Amino acid sequence: MIQAGTDTGGDALSFELLLDAIVLGMLVGCFYAAVSIGLSISFGLLDVPQVAHPAMLLLGSYGTYLLGRWGLDPLLAGVILMPIFFLFGMALYRGFHEIFEKRGEATGIGSLAFFFGVALIIEVGLIMVFGVDQRAVEAPYIGSSITVGDIPLPIRMVVAFVVALLFTGGLILYLAKTFTGRAIRAVAQDEGALKLMGVDPVKIKQWAFGIATATTALAGALLIVITPVDPNYYRLYIGRTFCVVVLAGPGSMGGTLIAGLILGISESIVLTMFGASWAQAVSFGLLLVVLGLRPQGLFGR
Amino acid sequence: MTRAGAKFWVGAAAVMLLALAATAILKNEYWFYAGFVVLQFVVLATAWNILGGYAGYVNFGTSAFVGAGTYAAIVAIKALAAPLGVQILLAAGIAGLLGFATGLLTLRLRGIFFSIATVAVAIVLETFIVNWRFVGGSTGIQILRPVDTGLFGSYTKMLFLVMVGLSVAAAAIARTLEISWIGRGLRAVRDNEEAAESCGVPTLRLKLIACTISGALMGAAGAPMAVYQSYIEPASAFSLNYSILALAMPIVGGTAHWSGPVLGALLFGTLQQVVSATISSELNRLVIGVMLIVFVVGAPAGIVGLWRKWAAKRAGAGSP
């Protein structure tokens, strides 16, 4: 988990502790939106069962770690990795399209098993190269804290929060305001209309999937800035990313930010009140509740 | 009974007799110890395929149902001192109920939501067990094997025979479903759910049936783990390996016919037992991941599909 464990036994929970939890939860929540926004595009908008998204995220973290050993700043490393991830995403989508979409099996068990296989290979590849030990990066903003009011905030969290907010906000604007962004959102609704406008839906999807994958490079860098990572994070982030996307409602970009905040704050409160052994179930539990009660999410179409 | 049906049951009887003979002849306990694991995967792969292969709903969380079965057995032992048969029945009941509940929650939605929900169920359930003192929490629990070795010379041999029985039962259930109207309905669901519904197929009901049976069989396969391993901790009872292999085995073996998952499990399971001593478990998983992709891309009908194609070609070449 991200925060240091807090004493849960005995005394009644103090108000300050709860406030700490909420503030930290908000910072983490914004980060959760940043790690999920790519999935919101690939799964939410394009309907691709991209279960390898969290594995790509880890790949981003480990890529950042490698570049960090050459003395590169983690955030800069994340940005440098983005074009590579973008190309990989385009290639992955092309393969998926040729193999499954063309056969009309975009959502069948084959396509799910395909992305599951990709995730497995990434996860195992990371274990084989880096081992199961945790890896961390170094930067001036990691390790120290500032105090805002009475609340001590680790600077790395604040940095991650700011970058995540700018990054997520920028993507939301890109999708809402630019021609390509609108075409990406339209491809989810009506491929026929796009064709009439002279836009090739497959090319748009490929571009969008490239962007979705590229986000995992920077988001992965943020992840390793916030906390040391190990390959098992894959499973945890299946829960967190899908929880955010489903809670937001597939296709709702703005909702992703709000859903991230909800998850971040809930996790933080559960961590403070019940301890770390319950916290990892929060995202999955929330996911199940949303699927059962409101599968279209908070802002679903 | 049809000819194919007669052949199946004769084969099933032969397998059970062979297993019985093996327990009488073979002295080395290792064979039964390893055989138990392979056969457990026959049950799991077959169970996975009832929902995944026939209806097209991918379960990523087989471990949830296996773990539920194992811990149901532990509770049965601790609270009731129940014999193995009761443990298995209770485990099947609990895991079946879990399957039904998961299905009820998500089977109205698109397939991927079900898949993600199964991962969620696995994690949430494991978290509850980790925090449940009665069954040992995160540190695990020691289960004492009964001293009585029973009719078959040793407790391991007895457990092996139980797993043989469960495997045959699982295959028989899968085959019965497959050739019945339920199987045809599930295939219609997999091919096109709305068209199936428009053809009078009660899709939700069929999916719930498949999900419940699938879950119950997984739970039954998990139950004997309590006495087999004699020390159980949540991390091993809910091992990711179950989820990965139960999915990979049917896809490699072939999802359309009951023999696909059986074949995949025997092949993969045996391979695992052989190579786990020589290569790392990571390399092992890597091979599984690569095989999975190779098969879904190159041979979506699995080994059984390749075999059928080959047989058809040979028959075609043989005739003038």
Added chain:
Amino acid sequence: MNGAPLLSVEGLVKRFAGFVALSEIRLAVAPGERLGLIGPNGSGKTTLINCVSGLLRPEQGAILYDGRAITRMPAFERTRLGIARSFQIPRPFRSMSVLENLMVPLDYVAHRGQLRDTGAQDEAMALLAQMGLAEKAQAFAGSLTQVDLRKLELARALAARPKLLISDEAMAGLSGAEIEEVLALLWRLNETGITVIMIEHIMSAVMRFSQRVICLDAGKIIAEGTPTQMVENPEVRRAYLGA
């Protein structure tokens, strides 16, 4: 219209994320009637029959079939009551043979609860022969041509032994002779007492076939009448024929 309608739709409203696909649709279909449903693309024809066949739930309004409310009934139960439909874009069961495609509705509607295959196979073969698909009975549905897929759509709907058949653009892409074939078939079915709702873009076919035509535009019924009245109706011409 004399007697009780077989199907009546009352004040049906369907929205998709704020967009109103159907607003206050009201219509009735008499037993044995041949009704044509026309309107430009996106006017709500398919949405309407998705509501009638049960694949969509309307936000408001009621659907009555044979005197009972079926508004909230699952689609499979409606099929069992006698409402069958074909899909605009064919949706075959790809992993099955053509014959087996027909066995699905036969298993689940007409021969439900029967342990042995009592004549279901023969019934399926007879239907395939009627549609000119008999030689392809053992072929995989995934390997059929577009034309054959459309025939299979119709054959599969008929295998559910409908009282009300909804044909959603069953003739798109067919040649002139094939259109005549399908028309003749629907006519024969209608003569045996089956009510037919035909959604069609091929004007000559729908105008010849229907006794009454309803025209939808932007989710509303803009005109209703005999085929001749419809051709002359200025609203229809404006909305649909683009004149």
